[in-house]
Amino acid sequence: MSKPHVRVYLDDDSTPVIDRELPTQLDIDTRKLADGPHRLIVRAEDQSGVEGVEEIPFQVQNGPGIMIGGLHPGSTKRGIVNLTVDAFSADDPFDPRRAEARREIPTWVWVLFLAVIAWIIYYAATMYVIPSQYRDTPTYGTAPAASAPAAPPASG
Numbered sequence: 799m800s801k802p803h804v805r806v807y808l809d810d811d812s813t814p815v816i817d818r819e820l821p822t823q824l825d826i827d828t829r830k831l832a833d834g835p836h837r838l839i840v841r842a843e844d845q846s847g848v849e850g851v852e853e854i855p856f857q858v859q860n861g862p863g864i865m866i867g868g869l870h871p872g873s874t875k876r877g878i879v880n881l882t883v884d885a886f887s888a889d890d891p892f893d894p895r896r897a898e899a900r901r902e903i904p905t906w907v908w909v910l911f912l913a914v915i916a917w918i919i920y921y922a923a924t925m926y927v928i929p930s931q932y933r934d935t936p937t938y939g940t941a942p943a944a945s946a947p948a949a950p951p952a953s954g
Contacts, residue, residue, distance in 0.1 A: 800845060807839040828858045862887055 805814040806824055808831075816824055820842065840852045867882035869875065928938045 804842045831858045
């Protein structure tokens with residue numbers, strides 16, 4: 799019986815990054831890899847010689863993040879295409895794909911904003927209008943005038 803060991807490969811390289819007995823540890827310096835998709839292939843062999851394989855895809859992003867507005871993957875364009883291009887430093891502590899784009903407020907946001915303002919104005923204008931069927935009820939009617947005190951009953 800042999801001792802369990804592991805071989806780790808990076809992308810399609812036939813030479814393993816490590817070939818060691820288990821358990822082991824591995825450090826990969828992504829600064830030496832090109833930005834983009836990569837694969838880590840781990841081949842582990844147990845004491846009886848049976849091999850297991852695990853493939854882990856990952857992304858490397860050491861360079862600046864790039865965001866392009868006006869062109870989406872797989873889109874069809876004609877004529878002049880107006881693009882907005884922006885790049886974010888690799889030292890930024892956030893993912894540039896989640897960053898806000900530097901462009902104007904979309905039309906649908908303005909329409910929604912104006913609809914909410916219109917509703918507020920309508921509500922404020924109509925909330926004090928008493929429906930006609932309730933105008934003369936004790937709740938909405940005018941307060942009754944103070945009545946004179948009742949006369950004492952006549953004795954006789």
